[in-house]
Amino acid sequence: MIVKKRHTLLWAFIVxxxxxxxxxxxxxxxxxxxxxxxxxxxxxxxxxxxxxxSQYANLMNxxxxxxxYEYKYLKKPYELKPLxxxxxxxxSEDGILYTIPIEKGVHFTDDPCFPDGxxxxxxxEDFVYSIKRMFDPKNQPQGAWLWQGRIKGLDEWKEAGSDxxxxxxxxxxxxxxxxxxELTQPYPQLVYTFAMGYSGVVPREAVEYxxxxxxxxxxxxxxxxxxxxxxxxxxxxxxPKFREQIFDLEYEGxxxxxxxxxxxxxLQGKTMPIMENVEVYFMRESMTRWNSLNKGNEIQxxxxxxxxxxxxxxxxxxxxxxxxYAKKFxxxxxxxxxxxxxxFNMDDPKIGYHPDPEQNHRNFLLRKAIRxxxxxxxxxxxxxxxxxxxxxxxxxxxxxxxxxxxPMDSVTADYEQAKAYLKEGGWTAENLPVxxxxxxxxxxxxxxxxxxxxxMEKIGYPREKIKLNLHATFGDFSKAMKNKECMVWxxxxxxxxxxxxxxxxLFYGPNKSPGSNASNYDNPEFNELFRKAKVMQPGPERTxxxxxxxxxxxxxxxxxxxxxxxxxxxxxxxxxxxxxxNPHASLLKYAYVFDESELxxxxxxxxxxx
Amino acid sequence: xxxxxxxxxxxxxxxxxxxxxxxxxxxxMVYFGPDITYSMLGKNATDQQIVxxxxxxxxxxxxxxxxxxxxxELVTFDxxxxxxxxxxxxxxxxxxxxxxxxxxxxSFILSNVFGxxxxxxxxxxxxxxxxxxxxxxAVVGMSVSxxxxxxxxQVIFSxxxxxxxxxxxxxxxxxxxxxxxxFFEIIYYYWYYYWAYVAVPTMASVFxxxxxxxxFFRAVIVEELNRDYVRxxxxxxVYSWKIMVKHVLKNALIPISTRIIITLPFVIxxxxxxxxxxxxxxxxxxxxxxxxTNGDLPIVKAVVTCTAVLYVMxxxxxxxxxxxxxxxxxxxx
Numbered sequence: 001m002i003v004k005k006r007h008t009l010l011w012a013f014i015v016x017x018x019x020x021x022x023x024x025x026x027x028x029x030x031x032x033x034x035x036x037x038x039x040x041x042x043x044x045x046x047x048x049x050x051x052x053x054s055q056y057a058n059l060m061n062x063x064x065x066x067x068x069y070e071y072k073y074l075k076k077p078y079e080l081k082p083l084x085x086x087x088x089x090x091x092s093e094d095g096i097l098y099t100i101p102i103e104k105g106v107h108f109t110d111d112p113c114f115p116d117g118x119x120x121x122x123x124x125e126d127f128v129y130s131i132k133r134m135f136d137p138k139n140q141p142q143g144a145w146l147w148q149g150r151i152k153g154l155d156e157w158k159e160a161g162s163d164x165x166x167x168x169x170x171x172x173x174x175x176x177x178x179x180x181x182e183l184t185q186p187y188p189q190l191v192y193t194f195a196m197g198y199s200g201v202v203p204r205e206a207v208e209y210x211x212x213x214x215x216x217x218x219x220x221x222x223x224x225x226x227x228x229x230x231x232x233x234x235x236x237x238x239x240p241k242f243r244e245q246i247f248d249l250e251y252e253g254x255x256x257x258x259x260x261x262x263x264x265x266x267l268q269g270k271t272m273p274i275m276e277n278v279e280v281y282f283m284r285e286s287m288t289r290w291n292s293l294n295k296g297n298e299i300q301x302x303x304x305x306x307x308x309x310x311x312x313x314x315x316x317x318x319x320x321x322x323x324x325y326a327k328k329f330x331x332x333x334x335x336x337x338x339x340x341x342x343x344f345n346m347d348d349p350k351i352g353y354h355p356d357p358e359q360n361h362r363n364f365l366l367r368k369a370i371r372x373x374x375x376x377x378x379x380x381x382x383x384x385x386x387x388x389x390x391x392x393x394x395x396x397x398x399x400x401x402x403x404x405x406x407p408m409d410s411v412t413a414d415y416e417q418a419k420a421y422l423k424e425g426g427w428t429a430e431n432l433p434v435x436x437x438x439x440x441x442x443x444x445x446x447x448x449x450x451x452x453x454x455x456m457e458k459i460g461y462p463r464e465k466i467k468l469n470l471h472a473t474f475g476d477f478s479k480a481m482k483n484k485e486c487m488v489w490x491x492x493x494x495x496x497x498x499x500x501x502x503x504x505x506l507f508y509g510p511n512k513s514p515g516s517n518a519s520n521y522d523n524p525e526f527n528e529l530f531r532k533a534k535v536m537q538p539g540p541e542r543t544x545x546x547x548x549x550x551x552x553x554x555x556x557x558x559x560x561x562x563x564x565x566x567x568x569x570x571x572x573x574x575x576x577x578x579x580x581x582n583p584h585a586s587l588l589k590y591a592y593v594f595d596e597s598e599l600x601x602x603x604x605x606x607x608x609x610x
Numbered sequence: 611x612x613x614x615x616x617x618x619x620x621x622x623x624x625x626x627x628x629x630x631x632x633x634x635x636x637x638x639m640v641y642f643g644p645d646i647t648y649s650m651l652g653k654n655a656t657d658q659q660i661v662x663x664x665x666x667x668x669x670x671x672x673x674x675x676x677x678x679x680x681x682x683e684l685v686t687f688d689x690x691x692x693x694x695x696x697x698x699x700x701x702x703x704x705x706x707x708x709x710x711x712x713x714x715x716x717s718f719i720l721s722n723v724f725g726x727x728x729x730x731x732x733x734x735x736x737x738x739x740x741x742x743x744x745x746x747x748a749v750v751g752m753s754v755s756x757x758x759x760x761x762x763x764q765v766i767f768s769x770x771x772x773x774x775x776x777x778x779x780x781x782x783x784x785x786x787x788x789x790x791x792x793f794f795e796i797i798y799y800y801w802y803y804y805w806a807y808v809a810v811p812t813m814a815s816v817f818x819x820x821x822x823x824x825x826f827f828r829a830v831i832v833e834e835l836n837r838d839y840v841r842x843x844x845x846x847x848v849y850s851w852k853i854m855v856k857h858v859l860k861n862a863l864i865p866i867s868t869r870i871i872i873t874l875p876f877v878i879x880x881x882x883x884x885x886x887x888x889x890x891x892x893x894x895x896x897x898x899x900x901x902x903t904n905g906d907l908p909i910v911k912a913v914v915t916c917t918a919v920l921y922v923m924x925x926x927x928x929x930x931x932x933x934x935x936x937x938x939x940x941x942x943x
Contacts, residue, residue, distance in 0.1 A: 025799040026786060045694040045904070053652040137662040142652030144659070212696030230705070230892040231900065232781070281890065283779065287761060288888050291769045292778040473903050478648035482655065516654040 034276035036575065036591040039289055039299040043231055043282035046215030049200035050133050053142040055494065055582045056282070058197040062586035063236060063278070065200025065220035066122070068100060068179075069191060071584040074264065075253025077398055078498040078584060080195055084122070084221075086177075088191070095186030095537065100179040100194075102127070107241045109225045113209035119241060122201060122221050124173030129164065130201045131171055136162035143198035145516075146496075150190070152182045164204075186535040192497030196583060223273035223589040236278040236588070245272040247590070262330060263576045266594060266602060273589035280588075293570070296328070300593065301571035301579075304331075309385055309568065317387040319568050331570030333387060337581040338494035339396045339503070341561035342374065347512075347520040348487050350433040352558070365425030366432075367557040370488075372418035373459040374452070374560045376411045382451065383444070389564040393550040394503045396564045400538065401500040401546030410554050411562075418459035435466045436487035440477050445470070448490060482514035491518065494582050500546040501534055507553055521558035574599060613933065617926050624922040629681075631918040632911075636680055639910055640673060646693060646905035667693065680911060689912040694904055699912045702897060707879060709781060710886075710893035713808055714877040717815035722870050724816065725823025726859070732824065733831040734854055744824060751821025756814075760888050763814040776810050779890030811885045827866055834862045863935045871928045875920035879913060 044057035052061045062070070066084040082088060084106060090099040108119035131151075134141045135158040147154060152170025160166065170182035181190065193199060206219035216229055223245075224236035247267045254264060267274070283289040286305040293302040304312045314320045319333040344367055346352030351367065354360040380388045389397055392406040422432075437452065439445040446468070453466045469486075471477035480486050495502050505511055508530045509522035529549050536542040553559060569579045576592040647663050648655065664670055668679070683689050689699035732744040766772040782803040785796050834840070835858060843853050883895040894913065901909035933939050 025795065025802050026788070046696060048696070051650075137659075137666065140650055140663060140666065142650065145652070145654035145656075148656070212691045213698070215696045231896055232890050232892040235783075281779075283890060285888050288764070288779050288890065291764060292890075295768070295770055295774065295778055298778055298780070473644040473649070473905065475644040475646055475649035475905055479645050482648055482660070511654070514655050514657060514660060 034593070035279060036275040036277070036588070036593050037279045037281065037299045037301070038588065038591070039281040039283050039293070039302045041282075041284055041286070041289065041303070044234075047218040047226065047229070048139070048215035049130065049198055049202060050139045050141040050143065051215060052197040052200070055585070058582060058585040059588070060226075060234060060280070061197030061200045061218075062222065063224045063588045064218050064222045064226055065197070065202060066106065066222050067196065067199050067201070067586075068102070068127070068194040070195050070586045071580075073247075073252040073580075073587075073590050074255070074259055074578055077400075079253065080191060081251075083195075083586075084127075084201060085194075095188065095535070096183045098179075098181040098183070098190060099174070100181070102177050102179065103243065104177055106221050106243055108203045108206075108219055108221045109239050109241060111206060111219045113203070113206040113219060119219075119221070120203070120205075122203075123176045124179045125176075126201050126203060127179050127199075128168070128171050128173055129204050131199065132157065132162070132164060132168065133202070133207070134198065136164075138162070143196070146193045146196070146198060150183055150185075150187045152184055186537070188535070188537050189497055189499050189501055192499060192583070196496060197585060222586075224278060232282055234280045234282075236280070238273050238276050242273065245589075246270070247272055247274075259578060262332070262578045263599070263602065264578055266576050266598065267590060267592055270592065274592045275588075278588050278591065294328075296572075300575050301569065301577060304568045304570060306385060312570075313568060316385050316568055317566065319570075321570070325570075328573060329570040330573060330575075331568060332579060333566050334569050334579050334581060335389060335397070336494065336565045336567070337396075337398060337498070337583065338492065339391075339394070339562040339564050340490065340492045341394070341559050341563075342490045343486075343488065343519045343559050344370075344557070345484060345487050345518075345520060346522065346558050347484050351435075351487055352520070353522075362425040362427065364557065365421045366427055369418040369421035369425070369427070369459060370456070371410060371557055371560050372414050372421060373455045373461075375413035375455055376563055377413070378455075379448075379451065380563060383448070384563070384565055385568075387566040387568075389566070391562060391564070393554050394506070394559065394561050395500045395546065395550050396495075396503070396562065399495075399498060399500045399503075401543050401550060403547050403550060406551075406554070410560075413455070415458050422460060429460060429462045432461060432465055435461070436469055437466060438469045438471065438477065438480060438486035438489040440474055441470050441472055481518045484513050484520060486518075497583050499538075500543075500550075504530060504533075504546060504549050507549075507558060519558040521553070521556065523552060523556060526552050526556075613930055617930065620926045620929065621922075624926070628915075628918050628922060632680070632684060632915055633677070635914040636677055636911070639907055640676065643907070643910070644903065644905035645669070649904065650693075683908075683911065684915050689908045689915075692901075692909055693906050694901075699908045702909060703894065703912060703916070706892060706894040706897050709891060710882070710895060711878055712804070713811055713885060713891055713893060714815075714882060716808055717812040717819065718873070718877045720812065721816045721819040721823055724820055725827050726866065728820070728824045729827030729831050730854055730859060732828045733835060733858075734851070736832060736835070745828075748821040748824040748828075751817055751819075752825070753821075754818075756818050756884055759818055760811075760814045760884055763810050763817070764888060767810045767813070776806055779888070781807055781891050807889070807891070811882075811889050811891070815882070815885065823869075826869060827862075830862045830865045831858060834858045837861075860935070864932055867931050867935065868928050871924050871931065872921075875917055875924050879916045879920055 040056050040059065042054065042056050044054055044060050045051070047057060047060045047064060049061050049065055052058055068083060068085040069080045070083040071078045072081050080088070084102050086101045086103045091097070102124060106122040108114070108122060110117055110119045114120055131147065133139050134144045134147065135154055149155060151168070153168045154171060157166060157168045172180050174180045183190065200220060203219055207214050210217045218226055221239070223239055223242050225239045226234060227237050228235040247270045249265065249268045281299050283292070286303070289299070289302045290305050290308060292298040293300070309316060312322060312325050314322055317333050319331050321329060321331060344351050351363055354363055376390045380386050380390060390411050391397065391402070392408060392410045393403065395401045395403065435456065437449055439449055449468045453463065456466050457463055471480060481489070493503065493506065506516055507519065507521040507526065508517055509524070509527040511517035512520045512522060526549055529545050533542050533545040533549070536545070571577050574594055574596060576594065577590070580587060646667065647660055647669065651659055651663060668676060691698050692702060728744050732741045735741045764778060768774065768776045768778045782800060785791065785799040840849070840853070840858060843849050879894060882893065883899050885891060886893040886896040897909065898913045900906070901913070
């Protein structure tokens with residue numbers, strides 16, 4: 001009897017749960033649309049600005065911390081505007097002294113690190129402290145290269161032990177609200193560096209209070225504050241102390257023909273950050289990301305996986321979605337602000353510079369032959385949906401020195417020409433060097449290699465002389481590059497700021513490995529031009545020098561380049577968003593999830609106008 | 611008392627084993643693990659920065675010194691902070707291990723319960739249609755790639771291409787901050803979302819592991835069925851489900867329990883990388899994978915150590931369970 005009673009109770013409980021279990025918790029309450037659910041295909045490791053080298057970290061940092069400047073939301077080419085600064089900098093005539101006024105009344109968010117837990121006012125001293133941190137080895141900084149050798153006394157400050165109590169000659173708070181930066185020589189890109197997440201302003205109290213954990217417990221004065229962080233998700237909520245910022249369409253670079261489709265008009269007059277809460281999902285699996293996006297009630301922004309492009313889109317460039325998806329999503333084909341390219345190690349005498357002039361010339365012809373065999377168009381078709389931008393030289397579209405007039409022969413495969421170069425250099429199947437192809441690990445990288453090997457076979461390179469050298473992690477790959485152990489390999493570069501100097505420095509002799517010049521290209525003429533151009537303010541004269549350097553790189557063939565990738569981003573119809581790429585990262589504060597009635601009203605208005 | 615003495619004795623004997631395991635894994639980490647210096651330094655490292663960072667990371671120290679530092683961490687169970695994020699390793703484990711357990715436990719229980727049940731049915735009907743049907747199902751479960759199962763289950767149960775019953779990805783979050791929220795609503799919220807997020811990963815996991823479990827358990831039970839006492843029972847015409855459960859299963863429990871208990875440490879600490887990646891679950895599997903690929907030694911050391919310790923505990927526990935199943939077993943032999 002008792003057993004029977006127990007069974008009855010158990011079944012009653014199961015049935016109750018089954019009935020109740022079908023109903024979503026709080027489904028009787030008002031629908032919450034004050035969350036924007038963004039997604040990324042990777043996760044930041046730390047949100048400490050000094051370690052913010054990844055695009056994921058940059059996105060988070062520019063949402064949590066204030067930088068002096070930021071990019072206008074819609075303006076292309078990129079244009080800076082003051083953020084924490086109250087105006088653009090005042091620059092001395094010789095380009096050495098920058099005076100930057102900052103906003104008064106900006107406060108850090110409330111946090112236990114402050115006395116009584118109340119965030120204090122941000123001052124010029126905080127900026128000075130934040131830049132000094134980048135020169136303190138204890139912080140394992142990743143962005144010191146931006147200001148190394150540029151700001152007077154900063155390197156010496158580091159040499160003397162990075163003592164924060166000691167002043168830096170060229171980095172000072174003139175008064176509570178004015179920053180002065182004194183350079184060793186003109187550095188026209190300086191203002192761009194103050195828009196990067198690296199220059200986010202942090203309070204010393206928080207750094208000292210949280211120690212090593214500051215990277216996961218960041219305290220800033222930006223539009224959002226971090227509520228929760230894991231390897232899968234970050235939750236941000238509006239910083240209640242954030243100063244009033246009103247969105248102005250005209251000021252942000254609005255062009256009706258370019259931006260109306262994204263409903264950005266709805267942002268006019270809104271106070272930023274617009275959304276109360278933002279959730280950033282870190283989703284490495286493209287199919288999971290797509291399933292979540294397509295479901296309708298999970299993430300609101302993502303990309304179309306390459307496997308599904310033909311199912312979802314009628315065309316990718318421009319992005320036109322199929323009707324069933326166009327009903328649900330808005331989207332755009334977003335080009336990277338950067339490029340992918342293929343490098344030769346010029347310090348390797350088998351392929352690069354050789355002390356014997358004759359052999360040096362033969363190596364030059366070998367590189368030219370490989371270039372003539374490298375089929376960028378096929379790479380674009382097979383791996384980038386044929387929507388990548390192929391261009392000659394190292395300067396991609398969107399930069400002042402991008403040269404439309406350059407001939408395309410350096411990026412067009414011509415196998416007969418390749419064979420002719422090999423013949424001219426006296427290269428035969430017997431005497432060709434073994435090509436040691438270095439790469440990261442992953443299916444796609446092996447496919448890249450196999451495609452490359454196929455091209456080389458077409459120009460007469462023996463298959464067994466093309467070897468794949470895989471590195472288990474990017475750290476190992478990077479180590480091999482920095483130690484000049486790689487012979488040929490593919491790379492990608494995302495621009496740090498919209499200035500051609502950022503790509504040309506990749507070939508500046510003094511930046512050789514372990515610096516950023518991984519090809520170890522070292523041409524005195526190029527170096528001289530670079531030295532001259534890097535201190536020049538933007539203008540036609542500098543642009544000409546950039547173009548000349550670009551041509552020298554095409555001529556000397558230390559690199560095969562290039563291609564800019566494009567990604568098809570889509571987001572739900574009730575989301576206002578206009579995506580952009582690094583270096584423009586402070587995007588989350590502009591996102592807006594709106595009520596459907598607002599969209600109907602907008603559509604009626606547009607119909608009325610027509 | 612005898613059991614406690616035995617457990618203590620085993621625990622002491624296992625200390626060299628733990629040190630052996632940690633020694634091997636430490637050698638592998640130091641000599642074959644990634645060098646984190648270059649990925650930490652970003653784009654434009656200088657020679658000086660490389661030297662500084664290597665010094666900070668302790669890469670320049672002699673191996674033996676590094677190993678003794680590791681042993682100290684092991685004994686004090688203080689693995690310091692993650693090199694990448696700066697977070698305390700104990701806090702990382704505390705945050706992610708419970709999630710992995712919560713995900714793995716339902717599938718662990720179900721796959722073993724179903725596995726034993728199906729194995730009993732198959733063995734009972736050995737050579738007949740039921741047996742063949744169950745074995746076909748088991749072989750299918752074993753043969754299909756785990757990755758494919760995960761993707762297929764996600765599409766079928768979680769997306770608009772299928773039934774769309776469950777979330778695609780995510781994990782239980784704290785409930786909304788309504789001022790009038792009731793205790794029952796909070797409990798129900800956690801209950802609802804736990805099952806919502808765990809259902810599809812559990813189904814995928816059970817589908818795959820059921821095949822292995824059923825085949826293994828069936829083999830063990832069939833072997834037991836060949837014993838004299840079963841033959842005698844059959845001869846007397848008392849071969850029934852009662853004999854299967856009360857005698858055959860009981861006698862087959864030693865290999866079955868060994869298999870179940872030995873997998874426990876992996877349920878607790880190892881997490882499930884595939885499930886965590888595809889279902890957006892913040893478990894320890896993904897953290898460990900990232901730590902290995904990023905060269906975050908403190909996390910790797912902690913996970914390796916915990917797994918080794920738990921494994922030893924599981925072995926001891928298995929011996930104790932043997933005695934509980936069969937009291938004739940003596941710890942002294």
